Amino acid sequence: MTGSVSKVLASAALVMGMSGPALAVVELEWWDFLAGGDGVRMKALIDRFNEEHPEINITATTSEWGLPFYTKVRTSVAVGQGPDIMTYHLSRLPIALEEGVLSPITDEDLETAGLSRDDFIASAIEAAQDDDGQLMAVPFDVHAIVAYYNRTALEGTDWLDADGNLTGLDSIEDLTEMLTWAKENGFSDPLSFQTEGGGGTWRMFYTLLRQQDGELITDGEVLAGDNLDKAVRAIQILTDWRSEGLIPEQAAYPASVALFQSGRAVLHINGVWEVPTFNDATEADTLGFEWFANEVPQLLDRPATWADSHALAIPNDANMSAEEREAAMTAIGWMQRNSLAWADAGHIPAYSATVESAEYQELQPNATYASLADNAEFDPRSTIAGVASPIYDSINNLVAPAVHGFLEPQDAAEQMKQELQALLD
Structure with missing residues (x-):
């Protein structure tokens, strides 16, 4: 051409x-x-x-x-x-x-x-x-991670309000309590997400980092100042959940989805793009429970959710x-x-008139989690960030192993800082 x-x-x-x-x-x-x-x-x-x-x-x-x-x-x-x-x-x-x-x-x-x-x-x-x-x-859109959950399992608990939405999850401790309850009640992997590979782990890590108001890159410096400590904390949260058996060991993307579909996870954090998967399963009557999705709860200092467009x-x-x-x-x-x-x-x-339309408001759970657009956190504006970028490689090679106990969170964060800074310099 x-x-x-x-x-x-x-x-x-x-x-x-x-x-x-x-x-x-x-x-x-x-x-x-x-x-x-x-x-x-x-x-x-x-x-x-x-x-x-x-x-x-x-x-x-x-x-x-x-x-x-x-x-x-x-x-x-x-x-x-x-x-x-x-x-x-x-x-x-x-x-x-x-x-x-x-x-x-x-x-x-x-x-x-x-x-x-x-x-x-x-x-x-x-x-x-x-x-x-x-x-x-x-x-054309904003696509982010959301919290898919098993409404049927949570019915009658303190974590579901009268409208069937998640509630009472205002801290890491609150979510840990819910996941521990789920573990004790037969959910083998209470919170499923892609724990193998950079994609799912990056989205979780970055959400937890930004919920602390942490920045990965500041004026060309990786994890400057106390951002290193915030990165360590984000990794430690995931590590603790893994050591307590609350998230799966090295679950590939399809496996993480299957854990929720099969009823082994009460909560599934993944992109909005899986809504059709669960809708189709409901229509085919293969799910076995009622599901819904909300914006990822604010567990730390501020609302924030990994997003892209x-x-x-x-x-x-x-x-x-x-x-x-x-x-x-x-x-x-x-x-x-x-x-x-x-x-x-x-x-x-991304076109506001569509989101504000009566037709969109009838789409569920889409209309319920659309509020996350106000808290959308895009990747750092950097040539080492974004889809299929060096940041994804660093998460895959350092953060994911730390989550699974092969590296200390502090060491993982420090090595990530060193490796990414070398690319910027």
């Missing part, structure tokens, strides 16, 4: 026997990393867009999530062979800025899409800007025509106004 003209498929000639000129169809190449339920829903959205916009045709390609996708984007954009529109994690925005792979989104672009910055959840639109306030992508972005392509850019922004605007279908995947739409 080097020439813009080659992708505008209509000629100016009249079609014989028809009452008007041939329709000029702008071809847009779309790249994403969306698999599973996300992929199904995005494909359906693209198909609907194409049906409603005969003048624009989106052809979509899905690549492997994580580093393979972003490596493909970097190399293809560098040689002018990138797509016209793509999905992008906002946690990787600093890396994108260093690589120069994104085309800034101007106010004129937003006007073409029928959008403005005020249309979006504040935390998402902030994460989509560079340090000078230039918008680099258009946020899928955004829609335009690659930095000097050969992109004005017609293609207009078509891309038209697609981005349409996707926002139709993001209720995306919310069905568990994500919180």
